[in-house]
Amino acid sequence: MLSALWYSLALIFTTGLVAPTLVRRFGDRVAWFLALAPAGAFLLLASQAAGVAGGEVLAYEVDWFSALGTSFSLRLDGLGLLMSLLVTGIGAFIVIYAGGYMHGHPQLGRFFLYLLSFMGAMLGLVLSDNLILLFVFWELTSITSYLLIGFNHEEKESRWKALQALLVTGLGAMSMLAGFILVAYVTGSFSISEINGMGDLISASPLYMAIVILVLGGAFTKSAQVPFHFWLPNAMAGPTPVSAYLHSATMVKAGIFLMARMNPSLGGSELWGTLLSCFGGATLLLAVTLGLFQKDVKSILAYTTLGVLGLLTMLLGWGSEYAIKAMVVFLLGHALYKATLFMVAGSIDHETGTRDVLLLRGLRGLMPITALAGILAAFSMSGLPPFFGFIGKELIYKAAMKLGGWEFSFLIVALLGNLLMMGLALKAGLGPFIGRPNHEALPKKPHEAPIAMWLGPIVLGSAGLLLGILPFLVTGYLVDPAIASILGESIVRTDLTLWHLVKPNLPLLLSAITIIGGTVVFIFRQQFWTVADGVLAALRPIGAEAVYDKIFNGTIWFSKTQTRWLQTGRLHDYVFMIVLTTTGFLTWALIRYGGLQFGIDWASVDVLIFCLVIIMIVAAIVAATVDDYITVLTSLGVVGFGVALIFSYYGAPDLAITQFLVETLTVVLFMFVILRLPPLKTISEKATRLRDGLVSLTFGGLITMLLLMAMHIQFDSAISGKLAEMSYPEAKGKNVVNVILVDFRALDTMGEIVVVTAAALGIAALVTSGFKKKGDT
């Protein structure tokens, strides 16, 4: 049965695929039409909200790799609903915005293809109910975001930063996959909903610690927690709509989503709580501190995003119902205001030609709508009443006050983080619009952005205010179900309200401190900027990025060095190395497993075969010692035909015929090239020949002895017996060899003929290139 889940995914992916064609035919305005895809998906998913709020779960499942426990299963619960609505809802506005921002860009169609593919991947990620499926979508977001961040691929910087994001998140994903496999090993299932019911089983397992660390490896890299935080501000190299989308509601939240998703199964332990709160807290403080010294509007926003990711992680680490509630509310609020602020920053950049906060001021008169959107978002982010951000911040303080013991110090972390974050919010969202106008200093003469570029910001910015005043709009349908899924319960009822601020209490006092502190930070912003260059330059060599650079360059150095060593380009060296390595490993294995044990049963030796073998040995010796190609070829032919005769003698006609044909053809083919080869004598030194001879003898001797040994081992003949037995009834063939080739193991043969084809193309290319070079000279 097809469901809303399936339709919404398909809608976005197919729209992405046709986007380039549509843009080519109808121009930039088609963005409005493309936005219908995420908007449609939004409505489809939103229509399920009532059911989800009632504890109902929408699922869709198709068998995929059932043998590996992997199915294409989607599931819509509270958390999935919240995230998918953010992905599609904000996505729709971003598509419209990108149409305006990237207006006239020659590769706009490609951009929409990437953007919508990313959106589909992100939607698939938040709807997945299978760990492997989740992993696939997770990687898909990494790849599409690589393409998006590096969209300005003519710039080296841009490519470098995109690669950095890909490597960091990709490496994390490997760790996460390992974690998933361990989870499945412990629980016997890849299904997330089943696993979430087996939290006790997992935490009792001795592998629990490994699982937590590995899974967090994925979540922390994706959500840019310390020490993997550096890729996120660098990812600002992408076009602004990308930053607005990837770094507000979607990609970087994937890590948070994963932790929230796995919270019922992995959470609740001291390890989980401590790791999340400490890394989250550290990320929060580091991010907002570094943010103080940024002078680029987008960079400031990037650091606040980092801070929020830290905050959300920390809240998940606290783990109480209050903390989860705060986290959900904050996540929703952040998505709304951060997307707005990024889009506003993009509009400013687009209209003025700069994002430098030192140049930007007094734009309110010329860009009134953008200014309004920016200020609304900045206030919501600052946590001023009556904005939605205020509710989120209050909840954080409430949750922090419930912490006991040493954990109570997180209250200070939260306070400091919020305070500095507010300062940054005002810098990015308010600063450019207030103050005395200074339009002459700007690279471009500013004017209001087109409607495509202010529609999204104003709607999302106002949503922050609307939800602040009327929080019940989202409580029942979005927030409560999400909290329920993170806590692993079926239904949770909470209420959100602004109005507890009428009576004085401690959270309110903390809020007041935050607001005063944040304002002070904002007022003294100039002081931070004055010292910014010095501070950042001093920090760079000790930062995490410096470590990344070292590892990156080290890997490249290692790769180059070993390539120079191993890849000489001479066939002779390759064969030598392969034979030597095989000999080495075989010897090791023999010593390890008790040495050679065999006896030769002379009675079973056939006189005919004995003579044949003698002839072959003589031929082999001749081939190895003479200096003349024709003789070598003939002697090798004798060996080959000898093998074929042995095959036919022992009743393997298929092999024998093949061997005969191949031997014949080899001789013929060799004749064509023989004239082009240098004289055999000059190919190698005498010492090299001796060395090669020695290695070959050892290798051949070892293989012979191994074969003799193998004769004495009792193999389980069930497989070959079974194949022979099934051959006629199952595959209607009496020749087992052929039945195996074309029926039982046809896929293997398929692979082989593909390889053969590739080899033929390779040979032809090599030969022809040599031929052409000859022609040139």
Place this chain on the structure above:
Amino acid sequence: MKYFILAQSSRILFPCLLVLSLIVLYRGHNLPGGGFIGGLVAATAFILMGVGHSMTRAREMLRVEPVALMGFGLAIALTSGLPGMFLQGAPFMTGEWLPDFKLPLLGKVHLGTPLVFDIGVYLVVIGFTLHTTFSLAQLAASRNDGGAA
């Protein structure tokens, strides 16, 4: 320079080898033979023609490019895996058979997708061998020309 006996015998052997290759291909399911061996035999026929007369002649007899033969063979082999999927809902490459029937000379005939697959293998092997042979022969010929000039 042509050798009379080689040239004449290649003319006679060429059709024989081709027919032989088809027989080997067909009987492979029950008796020694099959697409791989059949393909090698067929390729030998062309190589013999190439050695006996000229590679140009062999190319003409083949009519199509060896590369096309390989591509065609791969496509056939791949397609042979599909009927089982659609008709039985079984995994890719599951054999699918026509009802048996009798023909003069051949006796009872089973036709099924494994045979189709083997035909694909047959074509790929011919293509591979001849593609390699022709390029190497070209290389040899270029050397001779270079020597003469």
